[in-house]
Amino acid sequence: MELKDKVYQLTTYNAIAAEGMERFERAKYAINENDDPDALILRSKDLHDITFNDSLKAIARAGAGTNNIPTQRATEAGIVVFNTPGANANAVKELVLANLLLSVRPILQGHEWIQNYKFGPDDDVEAIVEANKKQFAGNELEGKKLGIIGLGAIGAMIANDAYRLGIEVYGYDPYVSVDTAWSISRRVNRVMELDDLLKICDFITVHVPLMDSTRGMIGERELAMMKEDVQLYNFARGPIVDKEAVLKAVNDNRIGGYTTDFADADLLHNEKIRVLPHLGASTEEAEINCARMAAGNLKRFLQTGDIVNSVNFPSVQMSFNSPVRITIINRNIPNMIGKISSFVAEQGMNIANMVNRGRGDFAYTLVDLEELDHEKVERLVAKLEEIPDIVRVRAIEHPGQFFEEV
Numbered sequence: 001m002e003l004k005d006k007v008y009q010l011t012t013y014n015a016i017a018a019e020g021m022e023r024f025e026r027a028k029y030a031i032n033e034n035d036d037p038d039a040l041i042l043r044s045k046d047l048h049d050i051t052f053n054d055s056l057k058a059i060a061r062a063g064a065g066t067n068n069i070p071t072q073r074a075t076e077a078g079i080v081v082f083n084t085p086g087a088n089a090n091a092v093k094e095l096v097l098a099n100l101l102l103s104v105r106p107i108l109q110g111h112e113w114i115q116n117y118k119f120g121p122d123d124d125v126e127a128i129v130e131a132n133k134k135q136f137a138g139n140e141l142e143g144k145k146l147g148i149i150g151l152g153a154i155g156a157m158i159a160n161d162a163y164r165l166g167i168e169v170y171g172y173d174p175y176v177s178v179d180t181a182w183s184i185s186r187r188v189n190r191v192m193e194l195d196d197l198l199k200i201c202d203f204i205t206v207h208v209p210l211m212d213s214t215r216g217m218i219g220e221r222e223l224a225m226m227k228e229d230v231q232l233y234n235f236a237r238g239p240i241v242d243k244e245a246v247l248k249a250v251n252d253n254r255i256g257g258y259t260t261d262f263a264d265a266d267l268l269h270n271e272k273i274r275v276l277p278h279l280g281a282s283t284e285e286a287e288i289n290c291a292r293m294a295a296g297n298l299k300r301f302l303q304t305g306d307i308v309n310s311v312n313f314p315s316v317q318m319s320f321n322s323p324v325r326i327t328i329i330n331r332n333i334p335n336m337i338g339k340i341s342s343f344v345a346e347q348g349m350n351i352a353n354m355v356n357r358g359r360g361d362f363a364y365t366l367v368d369l370e371e372l373d374h375e376k377v378e379r380l381v382a383k384l385e386e387i388p389d390i391v392r393v394r395a396i397e398h399p400g401q402f403f404e405e406v
Helices: 071-076 089-104 107-116 125-136 153-164 178-183 194-200 220-225 243-251 284-304 336-346 374-385 400-405
Strands: 008-012 029-031 039-042 058-061 080-082 145-149 168-172 203-206 231-234 257-260 273-275 324-331 351-359 362-369 390-397
Touching: 039 284, 058 284, 071 080, 080 284, 089 107, 089 153, 089 203, 089 231, 089 257, 089 284, 107 125, 145 153, 145 194, 153 168, 153 178, 168 194, 194 220, 220 243, 243 257, 324 336, 324 374, 336 351, 336 362, 336 374, 374 390
Parallel strands: 008 029, 008 039, 039 058, 058 080, 145 168, 145 203, 203 231, 231 257, 257 273
Antiparallel strands: 324 362, 324 390, 351 362
């Protein structure tokens, strides 16, 4: 049983912003002090070749994507994987808007030209510049059409700010959440079919997670539908855009250009392709926001069992007002709630509150008990662990003074 004075062991990978790590009180958390952690917190560390210890309960990534974490293996082991959706959204939004401007105004080319021009000591610099500036004339964004594929936290922010710049915005996302839908300006045009967006937009930016269903979602077929001068942006994940298809489209002048935040040797040294060194969330503010959110996710889960912002288990929250809470990860099959309730009753305990949520093949249950006898609680845990389809059971004592800080 995890008593309220338990010290949780954390292991960190990569440099996590101090503003996030400061949320872990020294009285409750030991950082990088042993090789048997209760939780991991990381940014880019690849965990696919790492063996998970039996005590590992949670992994938090200070960022949105979790491709560096073997999520399915973690799920099978009853390990909750967290991310920080929206924490870096403003940073990515600003980078996308900056690249929109760079696509229509040759700002960098003009800067490079004037820096490298061999002015003579008696040259009239102003006159020479005025005579040559026509080659750097561009276009304006106002009145152009921007298509946004994926209206999550980042896509929604881009949509709203692009509209304020006078851009005609079209958004496609068949799975947009209710909360996000409320945050998007009503002046953003909702497109129900991806093909319709591809055909009409001058700029197209992709903001969907990398999954089997989105890998290569922008391929030869989709590129063939786009305008010949379209500018395509990928600040989501590299494999979402088919590399060979976009290279062919660019080289055959089928599209105007491609900008990606994911370096690949095959995309370098092409005048129509702008490759950035993964700058999307590389701001001080974004790193701090991600670290704080990751720390909050872990603290809430470890001390109360609540799950928020998990990529492999459902969101489950319940007020913790009883002496003890049991958390159960089990396979999502019929009658599990009945079995759990029966086992609690057999131990002579009363359930004060209970909530259960399922997600795919697994489910998560919180059971609050009006029970002060720790030995009885431990016997209940042992009994529950004997049920074949239960993966992990925790018993958490009410965290007391630390609860308000979670």
